[in-house]
Amino acid sequence: MAQAATIAEIKSQTQTKMDQSIAALKNTLGKIRTGRANPGLLDTVHVDYYGSQVPIGQVANVSLLDARTLSVQPYEKGLAAKIEKAIRDSDLGVNPASMGDLIRVPMPPMSEERRRDMTKVVRHEGENAKVAIRNLRRDANEHVKKLVKDKSASEDEQKRAEGEIQKFTDKHINDIDALIHAKEQEIMAV
Known part of the structure; x- marks a missing residue:
């Protein structure tokens, strides 16, 4: 992230990047083979x-x-x-x-073993997306702390901002879990 001038800009950029991570995960999951043609x-x-x-x-x-x-x-x-x-x-x-x-x-039907392998791939992709979200949270919190250190924001604003950034993070992690669960159900459905 470039030097953000305000806490609002940091939160906005973080939310946008988290949304992009979710979109990238959806794109990746769309390419993972299930029993259906796609x-x-x-x-x-x-x-x-x-x-x-x-x-x-x-x-x-x-x-x-x-x-x-x-x-x-x-x-x-x-x-x-x-x-x-x-x-x-x-x-x-x-x-x-x-x-x-x-x-x-x-599309040939997938064997039970192949289905299990595919669910492992899906979980791995989900874990990568969660790591990306957590890294964005860490970066945003560091930027907010830097604003406090530079006397551009108060410690109260920092606590509020970190709370809101955590809410974004929790929401996006839950979205990832839902996507992973849905894709696993789709793969395991015969």
Whole structure:
């Protein structure tokens, strides 16, 4: 954080950064595979497009056919084979099948062991997000203490600000716990 002039600015910046941490966690959790198909699963797959590697979303439309099948519709006719190869070579463990210029990507059901592994990954991501939130709290409290030390704020204002920053932290930690719990339920649902 740059030198914030007031306690209100510190609180505002901290809240914004905590919200960004939650958004980043949601994005990460969206890419973790569950038993269901999700177009975001293919975001990490890159296709050779005239000599450069581009994300699949830039050369094809990825959508859901049904709960367990993705459809990939290339924007150019000649790309279907390259896209199919890129998906097959990815570490997703899926086997795409071409139907003319449409590529179907069925999601195989996950084994019980794989589901447990995925919940561990989800918990790990949640723990990383909590660490980020706590680091933001620490940084904000240090900035408030510096304002008191520089005589820009009183000790009463410091106590109030630290209490409010703790409330932000608690709220965001609870949000993370809720996201993790929901994702674990989604993964373990057969």
